[in-house]
Amino acid sequence: xxxxRKTFTIKxxxxxxxITVSLITAAKAENIAxxxxxxxxxxxxxxxxxxSDWKEKAMAxxxxxxxxxxxxxxxxxxxxxxxxxxxxxxxxRKEMKEDSLRKGKAIDGMANVIFYLIEPIxxxxxxxxxxxxxxxxxxxDEARYMREVEAGPYMGFFPQSIDLGAxxxxxxxYLIKGAKLQKQAADNERKRQEEEAAETARKEQEAREAQRLxxxxxxxxxxxxxxxxxxxxxxxxxEWRKVQNELDxxxxxxxxxxxxxxxxxxxxxxxxxxxxxxxxxESEYAExxxxxxxxxxxLDKMRAYAAKIRAIETPDIFSKESVAQFTAFKRFLERxxxxxxx
Numbered sequence: 525x526x527x528x529r530k531t532f533t534i535k536x537x538x539x540x541x542x543i544t545v546s547l548i549t550a551a552k553a554e555n556i557a558x559x560x561x562x563x564x565x566x567x568x569x570x571x572x573x574x575x576s577d578w579k580e581k582a583m584a585x586x587x588x589x590x591x592x593x594x595x596x597x598x599x600x601x602x603x604x605x606x607x608x609x610x611x612x613x614x615x616x617r618k619e620m621k622e623d624s625l626r627k628g629k630a631i632d633g634m635a636n637v638i639f640y641l642i643e644p645i646x647x648x649x650x651x652x653x654x655x656x657x658x659x660x661x662x663x664x665d666e667a668r669y670m671r672e673v674e675a676g677p678y679m680g681f682f683p684q685s686i687d688l689g690a691x692x693x694x695x696x697x698y699l700i701k702g703a704k705l706q707k708q709a710a711d712n713e714r715k716r717q718e719e720e721a722a723e724t725a726r727k728e729q730e731a732r733e734a735q736r737l738x739x740x741x742x743x744x745x746x747x748x749x750x751x752x753x754x755x756x757x758x759x760x761x762x763e764w765r766k767v768q769n770e771l772d773x774x775x776x777x778x779x780x781x782x783x784x785x786x787x788x789x790x791x792x793x794x795x796x797x798x799x800x801x802x803x804x805x806e807s808e809y810a811e812x813x814x815x816x817x818x819x820x821x822x823l824d825k826m827r828a829y830a831a832k833i834r835a836i837e838t839p840d841i842f843s844k845e846s847v848a849q850f851t852a853f854k855r856f857l858e859r860x861x862x863x864x865x866x
Contacts, residue, residue, distance in 0.1 A: 560630070567620060568634040571613045575641050578606055582645045590656040599652035606642050606649070613638050671696055678703035830861045 582602040587595045617635040671688040672679060682688070682703055688696065841850045 564620070564630055564634055567616060568613070568631075568638065571609050571616070571638050572634075572641070574609050575606065575638055575645075578602055578609070579641070579645060582606065582649055585649065585652050587652040587655040590659050592655075596653055596656060599649045603646055603649035603653060606646050610639065610642050610646075674700070678707055833857070833861060 582599075585595055585599045585602065587599060613635050617631045620631045668688045678700060682699055686699065691699070838854075841847050
């Protein structure tokens with residue numbers, strides 16, 4: 525399990541005796557035994573002392589010009605020395621932390637004190653050491669910008685891998701000369717292509733115009749031919765309509781004769797059917813007279829019986845179910861009486 529590194533504030537600009545966080549404070553923060561605190565302090569004190577010894581010497585190094593070769597060299601020497609102290613401190617921290625987690629936290633705390641003492645010094649020294657490199661990079665950036673401005677429209681013809689800030693003025697002169705030649709060639713080629721495209725467009729326009737005139741001629745001929753076909757078709761249609769009218773007149777005359785024949789046949793059929801119907805009615809009437817004459821005594825008896833039934837007084841019915849049943853019975857009786865009285 526990794527322990528979180530504690531942050532301890534160190535005011536590196538003050539004398540050693542006034543540092544606000546000490547190795548003992550870092551150890552006591554983890555509540556370990558006093559004898560362990562003494563052992564940890566003994567282990568880390570040499571590194572703390574070495575870092576403290578380098579502090580004022582390192583912070584006194586100030587590089588303001590790239591010609592300060594000795595100061596740059598001193599900054600590198602001091603930075604590497606402090607880096608060595610930091611690396612050794614980290615090595616000691618890892619070795620001692622293996623004993624126990626609690627002891628490891630105390631080790632982290634002590635190591636952090638040294639780290640926070642060394643890191644800003646290292647940063648300062650790195651800045652002093654890199655002064656010349658930063659200045660060279662700045663000069664390269666300025667040269668690159670000025671050359672890009674000077675190249676202007678020819679920038680697209682420079683090799684992509686070339687850093688304009690890193691080459692000599694002589695090399696830049698060769699490059700811009702070649703770029704100008706390439707641009708001139710490209711402009712000439714573009715002009716040739718534009719002229720060729722214009723000539724092609726002119727020929728295409730002439731071809732389209734010739735085709736348009738040809739289409740007009742073909743259309744005029746087609747319209748004349750179509751007009752002639754229409755005249756011929758109208759004459760044929762006129763002749764056909766004449767023949768059709770003659771056929772229609774002939775069909776109408778034939779149909780009129782057929783209607784007259786059919787009307788006479790239908791009239792004859794109706795008269796025959798009426799005669800047959802009259803004969804049937806006369807025969808049926810004679811049969812009914814004969815039947816009624818034969819059944820006269822029985823009919824009188826049935827009619828008298830029906831009269832007696834009608835004379836019977838109808839009872840009063842009140843319940844809904846009985847009224848429905850009695851109504852059905854009365855309809856049935858009425859029908860029977862009508863049969864008797866017929």
